[in-house]
Amino acid sequence: MAGTTNQLVAWVHGLDAAGYDPAEYDQVVSSGEQVTIGLLAIALQKLGVPARSFLGWQAGVRTDAAHGKARIVAIDPGPVMSCLEEGKVAVVAGFQGIGPDGRVTTLGRGGSDTSAVALAAALGADRCDIYTDVDGVYTTDPRIVAKARKLERITYEEMLEMASVGAKVLETRSVALAMQHRVRVQVLSSFEDKPGTLVVDEDEIVESQVVSGIAYSRNEARITVQQVRDRPGVAAAIFGPLAEANINVDMIVQSVSRDGQFANITFTVAKADLARAQAVLERAKERIGYERLVTDSNVVKVSVIGVGMRSHAGIAHRMFQTLADKGINIQAISTSEIKISVLIADEYTELALRALHSAYGLDAP
Amino acid sequence: MAGTTNQLVAWVHGLDAAGYDPAEYDQVVSSGEQVTIGLLAIALQKLGVPARSFLGWQAGVRTDAAHGKARIVAIDPGPVMSCLEEGKVAVVAGFQGIGPDGRVTTLGRGGSDTSAVALAAALGADRCDIYTDVDGVYTTDPRIVAKARKLERITYEEMLEMASVGAKVLETRSVALAMQHRVRVQVLSSFEDKPGTLVVDEDEIVESQVVSGIAYSRNEARITVQQVRDRPGVAAAIFGPLAEANINVDMIVQSVSRDGQFANITFTVAKADLARAQAVLERAKERIGYERLVTDSNVVKVSVIGVGMRSHAGIAHRMFQTLADKGINIQAISTSEIKISVLIADEYTELALRALHSAYGLDAP
Numbered sequence: 037m038a039g040t041t042n043q044l045v046a047w048v049h050g051l052d053a054a055g056y057d058p059a060e061y062d063q064v065v066s067s068g069e070q071v072t073i074g075l076l077a078i079a080l081q082k083l084g085v086p087a088r089s090f091l092g093w094q095a096g097v098r099t100d101a102a103h104g105k106a107r108i109v110a111i112d113p114g115p116v117m118s119c120l121e122e123g124k125v126a127v128v129a130g131f132q133g134i135g136p137d138g139r140v141t142t143l144g145r146g147g148s149d150t151s152a153v154a155l156a157a158a159l160g161a162d163r164c165d166i167y168t169d170v171d172g173v174y175t176t177d178p179r180i181v182a183k184a185r186k187l188e189r190i191t192y193e194e195m196l197e198m199a200s201v202g203a204k205v206l207e208t209r210s211v212a213l214a215m216q217h218r219v220r221v222q223v224l225s226s227f228e229d230k231p232g233t234l235v236v237d238e239d240e241i242v243e244s245q246v247v248s249g250i251a252y253s254r255n256e257a258r259i260t261v262q263q264v265r266d267r268p269g270v271a272a273a274i275f276g277p278l279a280e281a282n283i284n285v286d287m288i289v290q291s292v293s294r295d296g297q298f299a300n301i302t303f304t305v306a307k308a309d310l311a312r313a314q315a316v317l318e319r320a321k322e323r324i325g326y327e328r329l330v331t332d333s334n335v336v337k338v339s340v341i342g343v344g345m346r347s348h349a350g351i352a353h354r355m356f357q358t359l360a361d362k363g364i365n366i367q368a369i370s371t372s373e374i375k376i377s378v379l380i381a382d383e384y385t386e387l388a389l390r391a392l393h394s395a396y397g398l399d400a401p
Numbered sequence: 402m403a404g405t406t407n408q409l410v411a412w413v414h415g416l417d418a419a420g421y422d423p424a425e426y427d428q429v430v431s432s433g434e435q436v437t438i439g440l441l442a443i444a445l446q447k448l449g450v451p452a453r454s455f456l457g458w459q460a461g462v463r464t465d466a467a468h469g470k471a472r473i474v475a476i477d478p479g480p481v482m483s484c485l486e487e488g489k490v491a492v493v494a495g496f497q498g499i500g501p502d503g504r505v506t507t508l509g510r511g512g513s514d515t516s517a518v519a520l521a522a523a524l525g526a527d528r529c530d531i532y533t534d535v536d537g538v539y540t541t542d543p544r545i546v547a548k549a550r551k552l553e554r555i556t557y558e559e560m561l562e563m564a565s566v567g568a569k570v571l572e573t574r575s576v577a578l579a580m581q582h583r584v585r586v587q588v589l590s591s592f593e594d595k596p597g598t599l600v601v602d603e604d605e606i607v608e609s610q611v612v613s614g615i616a617y618s619r620n621e622a623r624i625t626v627q628q629v630r631d632r633p634g635v636a637a638a639i640f641g642p643l644a645e646a647n648i649n650v651d652m653i654v655q656s657v658s659r660d661g662q663f664a665n666i667t668f669t670v671a672k673a674d675l676a677r678a679q680a681v682l683e684r685a686k687e688r689i690g691y692e693r694l695v696t697d698s699n700v701v702k703v704s705v706i707g708v709g710m711r712s713h714a715g716i717a718h719r720m721f722q723t724l725a726d727k728g729i730n731i732q733a734i735s736t737s738e739i740k741i742s743v744l745i746a747d748e749y750t751e752l753a754l755r756a757l758h759s760a761y762g763l764d765a766p
Contacts, residue, residue: 057442071412077428
């Protein structure tokens with residue numbers, strides 16, 4: 037049924053590209069999943085499998101009123117539970133629910149995975165299986181690193197970090213929800229009948245790797261504010277206007293000139309925000325007091341991720357050494373408890389991924 | 402949006418042509434109107450007209466559980482009334498409602514008109530306007546009789562009789578419902594901005610024509626059972642087996658032979674039932690005791706309709722005389738309180754309609 041929802045969205049945009057009522061948008065767009073669940077129930081019945089479909093409101097999926105990007109507030113497990121108790125497969129429309137005023141809502145990006153996890157939590161299910169177009173979570177992108185391995189298990193925290201740096205097997209929202217409710221999630225292929233990757237709580241992983249995976253994101257752009265007079269309040273002068281413009285800043289590095297009077301301040305923003313960020317900083321040039329802006333879109337953020345990092349030293353050092361050995365310059369660094377990210381020139385992406393994958397002992401035998 | 406619902410039906414039939422679950426069929430097919438109401442609400446808003454869409458269940462349309470051909474049980478006018486009180490146009494999905502178990506139902510044939518009339522009744526509306534592809538109800542088919550006139554008003558009873566003999570401007574179900582709840586219905590064109598025909602209670606028509614319209618139906622076939630021995634119980638022997646086979650019989654004429662021993666019994670059935678009716682009668686030949694069956698599909702039923710008939714004599718006589726003057730043989734006759742129908746050879750359809758239209762003074766000046 038690919039394309040159906042796109043067609044519905046196109047019809048709405050065709051009538052009113054900008055100012056359309058989001059509640060009516062939801063009324064129209066939610067019908068795509070409605071068609072799919074009805075047809076799937078019929079297909080299952082035809083195979084002799086008792087089944088019945090549920091729209092979001094029929095499955096008790098209550099959301100807030102934020103049409104087009106609603107959040108699930110609560111799920112009444114009653115209707116689906118009754119169906120299961122009758123021995124039927126419940127086919128529930130994802131991506132939709134019912135708002136406080138009785139209108140149909142859609143959940144926005146990642147809404148289908150989120151619906152599944154939320155329903156599994158409400159039902160107290162043993163596991164939530166998400167069938168998708170990949171067969172699991174890999175140690176890194178197998179299109180780049182031939183020796184990438186499929187992980188049997190990964191923790192919620194690692195999965196979140198993977199998603200946050202571009203490995204979009206599951207939407208961040210659904211993983212966060214699974215973590216919150218301790219719902220075990222399996223990612224597996226719609227096309228092959230074999231186990232996928234289980235996303236679980238840390239204590240379910242008996243012997244964890246120090247590093248579980250290496251992810252990358254080409255979604256970043258670098259900005260360097262050169263020759264800023266190094267004085268108290270200069271960071272606020274730069275990042276205040278960006279925050280006001282609703283632009284998220286990620287990695288930040290400050291380097292001070294030899295005489296200690298000037299600094300270069302480097303940071304990253306989403307590529308989509310680059311032009312806007314530049315404009316904001318140029319408007320604030322006098323207030324900040326810098327010489328010039330240098331920007332670079334040809335960068336990639338490479339991240340090494342693993343809950344084992346918490347208890348192991350030397351992980352960062354190995355990363356820096358490995359990249360140095362390949363002659364790859366690190367432009368910025370950021371870390372979290374279970375992740376180290378570096379910004380490098382994007383022409384080194386494949387080289388860096390393969391080298392790090394080997395260095396952390398992740399290569400398939 | 403023409404074709405959307407057909408596409409949905411085709412998808413269901415593609416999965417399971419015969420045995421599909423009618424509740425799931427409704428889940429799928431009801432989404433067509435869902436798309437339409439959302440888009441219409443957006444289009445109205447774009448024009449500056451406040452509007453909001455309602456699905457059947459959101460508009461409080463409760464039906465029985467007969468999926469695919471549900472009947473409206475009750476409508477809670479609250480939600481739509483609130484919308485109207487806020488000064489908004491309520492765009493309600495026709496053809497659908499919610500069954501006693503909370504599942505989506507569709508109303509089947511004529512469901513959209515019926516939804517509109519039922520909602521108008523529940524709201525206590527002054528009038529229910531039905532926009533369609535014709536601009537009103539005519540004294541007869543204007544494609545055949547150039548002098549046909551659009552009626553300003555017509556009674557429910559006349560409209561029902563018109564519909565029952567083929568003039569399908571409104572579905573019978575919706576007219577019957579309008580009559581029951583005394584909802585004034587206006588039929589008018591979607592394409593032209595001018596008044597249509599008002600379907601109203603008899604006491605709203607100050608000076609009624611004796612005859613309001615002349616309708617015809619090519620949907621009938623004639624069967625003559627020849628040389629039946631004329632004895633008590635012979636009608637039961639013929640019509641009993643047909644009733645058991647669920648075949649409706651309409652006009653019935655019995656003519657007795659000169660010696661009073663044999664009769665010919667002529668009647669009509671729907672063309673679609675003709676072959677089945679023949680088979681039933683042939684199986685019962687011995688029990689009935691007749692010489693042979695003669696059938697004819699080349700017949701038309703022409704009906705003269707008007708509430709004024711109740712108080713005027715001579716209407717039938719004028720019909721028979723007019724047809725006789727044109728040399729048209731009447732094969733069967735049936736009457737109701739406000740209708741006289743005759744069966745004639747269908748090659749005379751146009752001639753008969755034009756002659757009767759003039760004879761009853763209906764021609765446009």
